[in-house]
Amino acid sequence: MSLLDKxxxxxxxxLLIAWLVLGVAFTLGINGGFALLTDYQNITVEGLLITFLVSLIAVGLSFVLHELAHKFTAMRFGYWAEFRKSTQMLIIAVVVAAITGIVFAAPGATLINTAGREMTKKENGLISIAGPLTNLVLIIPFIIIMIIGFMMSPSTGIVLFTLPGFLFYLGLIGFQVNAMLAFFNMLPVGPLDGKKIMKWNPVVFGVVIAVSLVLLYLALVPTVILSLFV
Known part of the structure; x- marks a missing residue:
């Protein structure tokens, strides 16, 4: 049986519904929410379509693989696990992105059925950390794509409607989305992964959240990395 069959x-x-809705939310967020209404003259259909495409690719890989990492890690321990969307949280994500330009990405959760068997702290911690670690690993190819786009761009600057511009934009958004997902999910509050990881191993929690924070800073200030290639 292949992984897809599971x-x-x-x-x-x-997963598909959550992926598409998050793509819309990130498109609104990237374009500044109300900027679509207040500064609509500077926003083109082509720009929105490219932003939506980039959001779909970045969110698709980042979000779907994050949730599947939880699922397959749980299954390795012999548990049943499936992702379930939250319609309410998806609506909130779109509304908040439209109003504030900030994406609150909590589209649902991977539900785990232990069939009456008590899950250990280690199992819970490993299942939880699988998602953020997946996002941290995904940052690597997105940074490479961003750098390739930057290096291919002419000295006059990056132009979105070109292959170098698209690669740079895709890499940058993928970098930012994965960094945000990793750090957000590592927060030790509520049902987020960080709380379970901290209960299992505080040292591992401290290292991963620190790395996530540094990468989030670099994602929001990418000139720090790009300056190495000028």
Whole structure:
């Protein structure tokens, strides 16, 4: 049985819906929310389509692989696990992005059924850390794509409607999305991954959240990395 066969049709539908809605939310967030209304003259259909495409690619890889990492790690321990979307949180994500330009990405969760078996702290911690670690690993190819786009761009600057511009934009957004997802999920509050990881191993929690914070800073200030290639 392949990995895809372990994803039920119902789960695939929920992942697809969450993926598309988050793509819309990130498109609104990247364009500044109300800027679509207040500064609509400077926003083109082509620009929105490229932003939506980039958001789909970045969010698709970042979000879907994050949730599947939780799922397959849980299954390695013999548990049933499936992602379930939260319609309410998806609506909130779009509304908040439209109003504030900030994306609150909590589209649902991977539900785990232990079938009556008590899950250990280590199992819970490893299942939880699989998601943020996946995002941290995904940062590497997105940084490479961003740098390639930057190096291919002419000395006059980066132009979005070109291959170098698209690669740079895709790499940058992918870098930022994965850094945000990793750090946000590492916060030790509520149902987030960080709380479970900290209960399992505070040292591992401290290292991963510190790395996530540094990478989030670099993602929001990418000139720090790009200055090495000038």
């Amino acid at each position: 994803i039920s049709p119902f789960e695939r539908k929920d």
